[in-house]
Amino acid sequence: MMFDRSPEPRILTTVRPTAVTVGWGYEPLRFGRGLPMSGFAARRDHSATALTPGPEAIAMAVGDEVIVALDVIGVDRELADMITESARLPNDVILTATHTHSGPGILPGRLGACSEEARTLAANAAATAARRALDSAGGCTLEWLEPAMPGLAHDRRRRRVAWDAQLRALRWKSGGYVTGYLVSYPCHPSIIGSTNTHLSPDYPGYLRTRIQEATGCPVIFLTGCAGDVNAGYSERASSQRNHDIGRTPSDADLFGTTLAEALLAGRWQPVDMSAGVATRRADVDACLVPIDMEAPAQLRRQWERELRTAEGEARGLLKQWIAWSDKPGAGRQADYRLPVARMQLGDVSLAFLPGEPFLAADRELSAGSESRTIVSGYYLDCPGYLPDAAQYPLGGYEVTDAHRYYGMPAPFARGTLESLLAVVRGLA
Numbered sequence: 001m002m003f004d005r006s007p008e009p010r011i012l013t014t015v016r017p018t019a020v021t022v023g024w025g026y027e028p029l030r031f032g033r034g035l036p037m038s039g040f041a042a043r044r045d046h047s048a049t050a051l052t053p054g055p056e057a058i059a060m061a062v063g064d065e066v067i068v069a070l071d072v073i074g075v076d077r078e079l080a081d082m083i084t085e086s087a088r089l090p091n092d093v094i095l096t097a098t099h100t101h102s103g104p105g106i107l108p109g110r111l112g113a114c115s116e117e118a119r120t121l122a123a124n125a126a127a128t129a130a131r132r133a134l135d136s137a138g139g140c141t142l143e144w145l146e147p148a149m150p151g152l153a154h155d156r157r158r159r160r161v162a163w164d165a166q167l168r169a170l171r172w173k174s175g176g177y178v179t180g181y182l183v184s185y186p187c188h189p190s191i192i193g194s195t196n197t198h199l200s201p202d203y204p205g206y207l208r209t210r211i212q213e214a215t216g217c218p219v220i221f222l223t224g225c226a227g228d229v230n231a232g233y234s235e236r237a238s239s240q241r242n243h244d245i246g247r248t249p250s251d252a253d254l255f256g257t258t259l260a261e262a263l264l265a266g267r268w269q270p271v272d273m274s275a276g277v278a279t280r281r282a283d284v285d286a287c288l289v290p291i292d293m294e295a296p297a298q299l300r301r302q303w304e305r306e307l308r309t310a311e312g313e314a315r316g317l318l319k320q321w322i323a324w325s326d327k328p329g330a331g332r333q334a335d336y337r338l339p340v341a342r343m344q345l346g347d348v349s350l351a352f353l354p355g356e357p358f359l360a361a362d363r364e365l366s367a368g369s370e371s372r373t374i375v376s377g378y379y380l381d382c383p384g385y386l387p388d389a390a391q392y393p394l395g396g397y398e399v400t401d402a403h404r405y406y407g408m409p410a411p412f413a414r415g416t417l418e419s420l421l422a423v424v425r426g427l428a
Contacts, residue, residue, distance in 0.1 A: 020277055020345075022062055022140040022172050024180050024218040025132025027125040029055035029071060031104050031199055036113035038073040039101025040194035041320060041405060042313040047104055050199040051249055053209045055103055057125040058220045059133035060182060064090040065279050065343065066130045067182075067350075069220050070122055071201035072103045073111050074382025077339070079123055086127035092281070093130060094341060094352060097378040099223050101190035102200040107382060109327075109407040112320075140172040140179060143268040144348055144372055152255060153187040154232040155359070157396055162186075162229050164363060168374045169263050170271075170348065180217050182350075183207065183263065184374045186224030186359055191231045191255055193247030200249065203231075206256030214264055222376035227356035227385045227398060231255060271372075273346035280427040281341045284420055288334045290410040291400060300325040324404040334409045339380040340420055342427035348372045351424050352379035353386070356398075357417055360388035364421050370428070384408050386417040 035047040055071035066089055080095040087093070104118040105111060146168045153165035170182040189202035201208075204221040211219045233247070292299060300322055307318045324330055341352040349372065351365050357377045366373040384406040385398040392399055392414040403411045 020062065020140055020142070020273055021137040022060065022179065023133040023135065023137030024061075025059040025129040025134075025136065026218060027057045027128040027132075029057055029122060029125050031055065031118050031121060035104040035115045035118050037197065038103060038105035038107070038111045039190060041112075041317045042194040043197070044316060045197045047199050048197045053201060053205040055100070055199055055201050055205070057122065057129040058208075058218065059126070059129035060180065060220045061130070061133035061137050062343070062345070063277055064134070065094060066091075066133055067094040067096070067220065068126045068130050069096050069098055069222060070126055071100050071205065072097050072106050072122055073099060073101065074107050074378060076107060076381055079106070079119065080380055082123040083126045083130060086123065087130040087134070089130060089134065091279070093126075094279075094343070095126070095380055096222055096352065096376055097382065098189055098201055098204045098221055099226070099356075099378045100200065100202045100204070101188070102192050102196055102198065102202055104199070110382065111405060111407075138174060140174045142271040142273060142345060142348065143171040143173065144271050145169045145171065145263060145266040145268045147262045147266045149262060150258070152231065152258060153185070153229050155228055156230045156233070157228050157391070157394070157398070162359060165224075165229055165359060166362070166366070167259055167262060170345070170374070171268055178215055178217050181211055181219045181263070182222065182374070183211075183219055183259075184222040184224050184376060185259060186226045186229050186362055188226045188230040189223060191247055191252040192249055196249075200252070203252040203256035203259070206253045207260045210257050210260035211263060214260075222374065223378055225353070225357040225359050225362040225375055225377050227358040227377070227387065228391070229359050271346050271348050275344065275346050277346075278344045279341065281339065282423050282427060283337045283339055284423050286336045286338050286416045286419065287413045288336055288403075288408060288410040289413040290331050290333060292331060296325040296331040321404050324407065327407065327409075329409040332409050336383065336412075338383070338416075338420060340424050340427070341379065342424055344428065349374070349428065351375045353377050353420060353424070354379050354381040355383050355386050357386040357420075358388050358391060360390070361386070361417055361421055365424060382406075384412065386412060386420070388417050389414050
């Protein structure tokens with residue numbers, strides 16, 4: 001679909017009074033066995049039982065805005081509309097995915113096979129959690145924490161520790177007692193490897209569990225700008241099963257527990273809420289630009305020749321690329337509309353970006369006077385990676401190849417992420 005270009009994005013604004021009400025809701029995602037799983041091109045097996053902790057839908061209501069985080073690979077606008085309507089929400093739900101790689105496929109045409117059964121279940125669970133959060137809201141004050149962290153997260157493209165991957169959190173209190181947490185960290189929830197077929201939220205689930213065990217309070221987790229950040233393994237680990245060594249639920253537990261302990265031991269700072277609460281949303285026009293020198297039909301013939309001698313997981317990857325070459329519009333330039341949002345909580349900001357933004361987005365939005373900013377990726381749409389402009393000349397999977405697994409005609413044009421960040425700044 002083509003979109004009219006305009007100098008300004010379409011913006012919707014909701015302003016809230018100074019008095020802040022906050023509520024919480026959650027619902028287990030009882031996906032079950034036999035579902036196609038998403039996140040690893042190497043994985044061919046369907047889901048077995050769920051691990052403990054299992055996937056959940058977790059909601060936090062602030063005033064009459066509701067944030068929902070689902071333990072799935074990604075979400076889309078249609079799913080958000082289903083949740084908003086089913087839960088009878090006063091505003092469109094702010095829907096995010098934790099992007100766990102140990103969940104079912106729920107996105108039609110993207111990231112592998114889609115289960116309509118799992119998609120409907122996710123929508124229903126999210127609506128239940130959202131309604132509970134809205135109905136349970138009560139007056140709260142807010143605190144902020146950004147603890148110093150060891151080098152857990154890694155820049156997977158440069159093969160080095162991502163020292164600027166920041167753990168950030170909000171803590172709500174009522175009558176002197178903590179009532180709930182919002183936590184964000186920019187690292188792929190793909191610690192549990194591709195040989196696993198048990199459903200799991202990966203490290204965000206263990207982080208939530210450890211905090212709940214210690215405090216009895218609910219926790220919503222927002223995965224940050226993790227497009228180029230993981231726990232220290234190469235991109236090849238997503239497409240070759242023999243790179244799974246040391247990637248077990250125990251590793252995810254240790255990772256999540258380490259983050260939780262930093263939060264529990266932190267010195268929280270009060271947040272000035274005198275400016276009240278405001279939420280603004282915008283749609284930003286973007287462009288998908290092909291970079292392949294050959295037409296999809298030529299690429300298909302090349303991949304079919306390679307398939308004759310390919311072995312193991314390489315066969316599955318080539319089959320996905322061949323399927324992509326048959327999609328309408330494959331390899332063509334196209335326009336696309338990307339959603340962004342910003343919630344102002346006194347002197348703290350929550351910024352929401354779609355897809356898989358690179359960590360540079362977090363650095364840009366949380367710098368200087370806006371240092372108290374939490375940036376969430378995987379908001380409302382999951383159309384692929386959003387690298388910063390400096391990454392394009394370096395190529396690599398996220399820049400040149402990932403759009404095929406995402407079912408997109410081509411990668412996003414260089415500068416797309418920077419355009420999104422400019423709009424988000426304007427929503428302050």
